[in-house]
Structures are given as structure tokens and as C-alpha cells.
Amino acid sequence: MALRNAVMAALLEGEASGYDLAKGFEASVANFWMATPQQLYRELERMESEGLVSARVVQQERRPNKRLFSLTEAGLDVLRDYVGETPAKPLALRDELMVKVQCVDIGDAGDFEAVRASVAERSERATAKLARYLRMQERMLDGRSEEEYLVSAERIGPYLTLLGGIALERANLQWGETVLKRLEQRAATLAEPPAGD
Secondary structure, eight states, rough: OOOHHHHHHHTTTTTTTTTHHHHHOOOOTTOOOOOOOHHHHHHHHHHHHHTSEEEEEEOOSSSSOOEEEEEEEEHHHHHHHHOSSSOOOOOOOOOHHHHHHHGGGSSOOHHHHHHHHHHHHHHHHHHHHHHHHHHHHHHHHOOOHHHHHEEEOOOHHHHHHHHHHHHHHHHHHHHHHHHHHHHHHHHHHHHHOTOOO
């Protein structure tokens, strides 16, 4: 998937400046697609030159003028074509922490502790992201049950992707808890003196 598809998906919510899009990306699309503001601005420029988005300048007092981007019909057509492509490419996971965990047994105690600290840090980030996603879910539901929301909302795609982000962070937390427990058990076992000493 190209970044442009994620940008166009975010623009389905309506017209946005590059800054607003970057903030919205962080709040809505970040559970499945990460991009820096610089990447977003470059992609918006390319998309505008290709006619996929249009921009209008809004004059502002005391602040620089801002450009608001919106999808064009050509952009909607490209997005529709993308959605209709089958099948979606499988998830490609490249995770440096997994490589370190895979190799945890070859190092000394310092390396073991460094891996443990990295897993704990990931769990802390997952806790924070899960809390943010749950707040987003609460705002989206706005007092409705999930079933009521899914039946009555104008668009359900953003909610469904949010559920994916929630599930991912819960899985990260469960995995982290298991790894930390097993690493602690392993460290205790390695610290025990050999039998017969």
C-alpha cells in the first residue's frame, strides 16, 4: 500500500491542511499506518501535481496562510480502484525487538537486561496507545452502544480500523507480559547455583 492511499483515506473525513492531516493521521490512521509530517507534505504535493487532491489557500491574520486539501473526483476514483483490488497484500512485519528477543540467550546478563528493558518499554507504549484508542472509541460511540453506532454511523471504516488498533495493542500487552514473566523466570534459573555445589 502506498502512503497516498492512507492520505486519501484520511481525506475522506473532509478538507484538511497538511498540519491538520498530520494531527488527524496521528489520531485516526496511526493504528495502521505511520508517517512523518514531512512525508505527508511531500505526498500531498505529489498528489496535487497528479490531480488526486486540490488545494485552496486560506488567508490568516497573524499566522502564515494555510493550504486546505481535499480529494478530487480523480482521487476518489483512484481510491475506489484501490479498495476494489483483490487480494490485499499480506502484512509484512519487520520488528527489531523480535530479533533481539530471538537472540536473548546468546548474550551476557547485561544483554538479557537490555532486552527485558526494551520489552517493558514497548509495553508502556502499548498501554499509552491503548488508552488513547479507547478514548477515541468512547468519543466515536458518544454514548451509543457499538451495535447502535455500526448501524447508524455515516461511515464505519474508521471505527473498524480503530478496533484493529485496539486489538493490536492488547495483543502487544499480552505478549509483553508473557515475555517479561518468562525472562524473569529464566534469569532466576540462570542465577541459581548448579546442583551439588
